[in-house]
């Protein structure tokens with residue numbers, strides 16, 4: 001019997017503040033206006049995407065007191081944006097990145113259960129821990145919680161949130177025969193949770209939402225992050241959009257999930273990727289290089305290297321060679337609000353030096369060459385083929401796609417690539433599920449009412 005063809009899962013990422021979004025491009029629209037979010041989400045829904053995705057940054061990134069050039073556009077609040085998008089879409093999932101280090105389980109559970117109600121079962125939470133102390137300065141407790149403890153808190157937060165979601169059962173609302181009114185059972189929403197991070201008890205205000213448990217994504221690739229995701233997440237937003245790293249990551253996570261007692265298919269791997277289309281392959285490649293040139297300024301290139309070196313490299317010439325000096329991992333972090341931690345700084349620095357030397361590249365050129373997480377470049381037919389093959393060969397279960405051009409970038413993909421994916425039988429032509437969980441092919445979770453006091 002042949003294995004059934006995998007369906008490609010697609011998320012639409014509306015770029016926030018990073019060097020992938022060319023917000024200064026003459027054709028770029030606002031990244032704050034509702035119309036930009038609305039246009040991208042409606043386009044994604046037109047293309048039968050699974051979900052719309054927002055990252056979150058709780059701090060404007062800065063270096064030596066200067067906010068990054070790419071960040072000045074700012075980021076509005078994720079959940080507020082998703083709630084507004086719920087009103088102008090019907091089937092599209094709504095995925096928001098929210099931090100477990102600086103938020104409380106009770107409010108997180110309420111927010112996502114509410115979004116799930118308002119959207120008719122389309123809410124998803126991308127659980128992140130963040131890693132630098134600076135973000136905490138914006139919050140009541142300051143820069144608390146050692147990075148080593150963040151996954152302990154994330155795990156306890158997620159368990160608490162799920163327990164709160166489970167604290168109402170469908171049977172908790174009963175029709176009173178005499179009055180004809182609907183009443184809550186006396187113990188509806190009751191919970192008592194005690195752990196190393198929280199001692200909370202009371203009643204949860206939001207009745208069970210359409211998905212029961214909104215979809216959980218996770219982003220973070222350390223061993224702790226992988227273990228956490230394999231045990232608890234429905235999907236991973238992965239940085240591995242290229243082979244062979246992608247297939248290694250895929251196998252690692254699926255086997256960890258199986259070891260944790262789950263089915264391999266219960267967790268979906270979704271790398272972030274960008275795309276560039278052309279009428280011919282040569283045109284697409286030329287466009288891709290022009291976009292990369294625009295995205296990676298000299299300042300951006302040095303800042304990206306500083307994330308690895310953890311040293312002030314501002315004295316280096318971006319058009320010169322990669323620094324010969326070694327990284328300094330033990331010094332206090334020099335960049336605030338980074339989006340990615342390099343696990344092995346020495347090996348990464350050495351690899352960049354070797355690539356630069358072999359290909360005769362400057363700092364800026366090596367960043368352009370090596371810092372692309374995954375780009376789908378070619379004619380629409382080639383890009384459809386690349387996506388389908390990558391997924392069928394278990395590089396991933398789909399992609400979270402971002403365009404460099406907000407908000408119009410996704411239109412071209414939906415107009416030209418989506419019909420080809422549909423022709424190949426790799427993408428739905430109509431939504432069939434009632435909820436995001438259904439559309440993603442994830443198991444439905446029955447309420448266990450585990451938190452009941």
Ligand SMILES: Cc1cc2nc3c(=O)[nH]c(=O)nc-3n(C[C@H](O)[C@H](O)[C@H](O)COP(=O)(O)O)c2cc1C
Nearest residue numbers: 055056097128129130219220221222225237238239
């Ligand atoms: C692909 C990817 C996207 C991420 N997006 C965000 C984000 O939008 N906001 C955020 O605070 N952290 C984000 N993170 C970082 C997470 O905060 C994560 O917790 C961090 O990488 C530390 O986990 P780790 O040590 O397991 O990698 C992202 C990480 C990855 C790999």
